[in-house]
Amino acid sequence: MKKITLIIGLLFICMSNSNAQSKRLLFKTAFGEFKVVLYDFTPNHRDLILKSIKDTVYQGALFNRIIENFVVQGGEHDIDIERREAVDPQHRKPRLAAEFDQRAFHKIGALGAGRDGNPEKASFLNQIYFVVGKKVSSADLDSLEIKKGIKYSKKQRKEYLAHGGQPRLDHDFTVFGEIYQGLDVILKISQVKTDQQDFPLEKVPFSIVEIKE
Template sequence: MRRFVLLLFIVLQLSLSYGQSRKVVFTTDYGTIKVVLYDFTPKHRDLMLRCIQDSTYHGALFNWIIENFVVQGGEHDIDIARREAADPMAKKPRLSPEFDEQAFHKVGALGAGRDDNSEKASFLNQIYFVVGKTVTEEDLRKLEEKKGVKYTYEQRKVYLEKGGQPRLDGDYTVFGEIYEGLDVIMAISRLKTDQQDFPLSPVRFTVSLTE
């Protein structure tokens, strides 16, 4: 029975990663990162595809790096706030959140950055990868009590075996995951940064479609 459950879990994982319809590649100074975009977060998937078409992430920067947490890229929070403050119409375009139990903050997850807006809506041109840290049963128990949630069997298994950042679940939209090149983002996460978590040397990336 245990063998059957393990086999079923592996099949589900493979179908999740490879059964989706869109894959993209991040070309960085440290290697390539291949990512599957989730079809069950279609608005964020389509936003990324539009960003590729518009070259939004062509020569962009990973500009906020915290080891054991996330590697963030695209337009920085500071620049977004400055640009929006200068807009006389006070426009703050955002994309409404998409939360799905299959999309959670495991190591290698791709998420959309946001500010502290009450709707938890995403920025249109900022992404991050979860590099995460070790997660324990006690961590999950405390988060379930604090957030009023219950982690699924799959979520618990992945968090306990591989780590992540479960405290971000339900607050930030995850819309994809790395299926090849996890070592690249982990190497980037270990780069030296200044006191504001900017890397000391620019780390550029470009996003394009892949087969």
């Protein structure tokens, strides 16, 4: 009952935060469907995933790195990106510049862009993740503020303390959207059994379509 109440509460919060944004996506999986709103204040990441959908990048894609209480990651895997770039004769490593915004943070259900260890914190072009998170304390946030040299807003603190998330990823990875319907689906996926390298033991495919209403 407590878990159901938490999910309903999170969905309500997500819906209240997503009303002003203009682009929405539908994710289809064997575990069910869920809906995502893209933030207009991270326009480059918003436009990139919309273009990727039209280019069929995410049709038949996989959630290929799953860590319970952390993230569900999908699209092109780090290993595949590294291999592809290693054999590129022109040594290209295309990335998208980070878009950090105070309104976009790693609460449960947040949609982020994966990246490697580049100093600019620029994003991979074809890798995304969803935060499934864990409990967060005031001490955690205080420590991260000192370590990262940032300041969490009252809204961020309230969200993290009430529902959890992954605040240690803030200002290191770009968040550009959030789940506003079907959060329970990604939470189910986060519990899929994996091997020691976080690969799911059974494939977890997904596809994305833009919602046009």
